Amino acid sequence: MTTDTTIQERMNIVIVGHVDHGKSTLLGRLYADTGTLPEGKIEKIQAICRQQGKEFEYAFLFDAFLEEQQQGITIDTARTFFTWGGRQYIIIDAPGHKEFLKNMVSGAARAEAALLIIDALEGVRDQSKRHGLLLSMLGVKQVTVVVNKMDLVNYREDTFQAIEKEYREFLTQLNVVPQYIIPASAKQGINITQISPETPWYTGPSVLESLAHFHLETARNEQALRFPLQDVYKFDARRILVGRITAGKLKIGDRLVFSPTNKSANIQSIEAFNCDPPPTQAIAGQSVGITLDEQIFVERGHIATHEDTRPMVSTQIRANLFWLGSQPLETQKTYTLRLATREVPCEIAAIHRIVDANNLDDRHTQSMVQRNEVADITLRTKAPLAFDLYASFETTGRFVLVDNYDVAGGGIITELVADEQENFRTEARERDSAWVKGDVGVEERSLRYGHRAAVVLFTGADTTAKSFLARKLETVLVAEGRHAYLLAAENLQRGLDADLHDTKPEEIVRRFGEVVRLLADTGSLVITTTNPFPPTAKGIVQTVQTLVNPIQVVTVHMTKDQTGPQPDRDLIFAGPEDFDARTHQIIETLKQKGILAKPSSSQPAVQFSI
């Protein structure tokens, strides 16, 4: 056999299945029978086998570690390369042992298609099903099933059919339709590279032939644009926004809107190195750099889309999650959620049920998710998250959870769970979309003032000296030459809110948020407190954040109680205070957050990026 010399495309394929069902053997056989192995490789392994007094197995060709060969199992995923029919395949051999499920998942997550191996003698086992379930969650939609070791059941058609029926029914529940189910014997080389006479009743392709029937995913180009921002570069005069387009396409002149901030601008150029003429458009899969015609505030994690096809935004999502962490997943604990390039703290609001791979109908509730389990959960993020449902967009519809430095789980989003901010968020989006701008941009104002617009919001019970510290902060900032303004919310009561008479707490908070937003839009540092709000007004901090988004809100909580649980704030001051020191501390926090540059008495040197 000869291999084609012109490679047109490449594809990643993973081989999965229960331990000892013959994954590595199939891989070894595929390489040996297509003449793809390096010279002397088989001889070398045969010599080692003779030396160790054991029978040669094709599996040994790719089990690289000494321990793997000694134990006859695959510990970690191996990538092997294989060129056939104009395609360069990376074939990923995943371990079938339950203990190494995280390695199987790592391998399968890179794949576009899968070969799932089932032992004809043993039939469908635990990991056959668990791997099937995980493939569907990992986004591997193309699956061909190989019923291996047919030699051990004398190539009986009824044995094959029973396995085929059982597994096909299982996959149907996952909405997966196998492309082929192939009877084979990797050890004997039956139906691997070509159809053999041992199975005259089988009319489909061999394993090798079936690979050509896997197709490359091109549908993503036809979807709406998803461009998660990876970074913003300013190596030279250009301010370049970089990232990988995960769906759809973009071109020069397109109007982009960034979620969850709702900022928008037009694409001015597409930047590239060693590319003449420079590109004018780009499609899904490409790592690109663009410049905008207006210097709006954008940063890593924001998702750029076209205006009429934005992603969803919420602080709550429902998802199916598989857990690989060494510690169980628990409610009440904080994890880091990473979705595309966005990173945000989150907690598990509810574990609805544990999904049992062996019996998809039988789902039971538990208080935690153990390693290697799949669960249906609701997550709550600490800041609004832009996302899609997995059924509509693969990359922006899935996430990982990080626990103790490691990626410990992965999930696919099944539902948006509306949070209490939903109405305000819609209001802010619609208001921002229609916002009429002057000719002075955010960057110009920041350069002139030596700081970015921001809000410092003081919270806490009565008589904790919130107003006192807020006044002091305003005085110090203005003395330094900053544009700071103390908005005493009491001042809205007799004016803007005169018609409300404390009867509509939600509306009072909304109007307050919109006034803060207007003041901040002038480029000022707005200092304010929650002093005058009625005790019935809830979620003031969240509402202000939603309405002024993406302007930063720095929250300062003041309390006399040093022991009890404290709210989630940037700064918490408990007990007797040294107000000068506290003022200084707030100013330092503003500097750390990139809000304040150097004192504006000197030449405005901008140390923050817009």
Add this chain to the structure above:
Amino acid sequence: MKHIRQLEDQSIYILREAYKNFDNLGMLWSMGKDSTVLLWLARKAFFGHVPFPLLHVDTSYKIPEMIEYRDRLAREWRLNLVVGQNKKALAEGMNHEKGRIACCTALKTEGLKLLLEEKGYTGIILGVRSDEDATRAKERYFSPRDKNNDWDFRDQPPELWDQYKISFPPGTHIRIHPLLDWTEINIWEYIKLENIPFLDHLYLDQGTGSRYRSLGCAPCTSPIKSTSKNVDEVIIELKNSKVAERAGRAQDEGRGMEQLRKDGYM
């Protein structure tokens, strides 16, 4: 060439993730074809700039042309070049005659360790590829190393989709492998596609009927028989070859690579 652009997009994504998430980042450059392709990809990822230092662990036994080429590109491409060397081992007379594994360990693995300790890098970008060696085939794109630089291949962290390991305990570091999915042929296809300057005097037959397929230290790297005089001929040669790429690298014999890599070799 669509498959090469796919590889390029993936590698650029990895490089940008590395740059964003590691404060103290360096890229190993051995002047060989792979790490030079890696360097080129960095120039593409960062629009002509290379915003981190290029690290060369100099064993002092490199082929002289390699050093000239290194210094020329460093100048022309305005690279921040950092050269490290295990001077103590060299002063004590370390060379390959004391044992190839011992020499590689002292001059490369230890040389790299010394450089990492001195500069405190938390992320190191390397041009290793899966198809070079069976242990490299099992690597992650972002692969943690412990305080002793050891690789715990029995318990590698999960790597899901494009989410890599970017957080790690103090004192440890991450090896970043943007070229893991590239084959030797892909490297040459890319060199041709992008017209990347490479060490043509060593990698191509100069009329002697031989060329280097893989570059390392002069004493431990031998040329292969080949009459390939340009990149096209190299690609055709490789497509028809069934000899392993690192066959000319003496330290790989037996279980050499597994042991070397476990202890912190590239």
